[in-house]
Amino acid sequence: MNRQNHMHEVIVSGIHMDLSPSLKTFVQEKTERLFRHQERIIRIRVELECDPKQSVANRFTAKGHIQIHGPDLNASVSSDECHKATAMLIDKLDRMLERRARMFKAKRHQARAIDIEAALPEAI
DSSP, X not given: OOTTTOOOEEEEEEESSXXXXXXXXXXXXXXXXXXXXXXXXXXXXXXXXXXTTSOGGGOEEEEEEEEESSSOEEEEEEESSHHHHHHHXXXXXXXXXXXXXXXXHHHHTSOOOOOOOSOOOXXX
């Protein structure tokens, strides 16, 4: 399957805010970076939340959920601007995917102990 023609499922939703088309395309362009690490990603869900009761520095919260084969990855970032929070979230998810790939690679090259079910014959 050609990766260029494969459409990735990215769900963008807003909580207590209306999403502009430019913000949706910004999130989709940023999330394309995540698919280059792992082609087995099933879906990425990004939730952008605006809470006017929070302090100005933490007004916008971006939450990301990556559904992948194995344990899902979840991250959350708060910032004073929505675009900044989204960029920070994608960076954080990118680091999480890189770490996950490194861990799988390290485990693949580790020596494993072998369990022997049958009893060994005793030396005479």
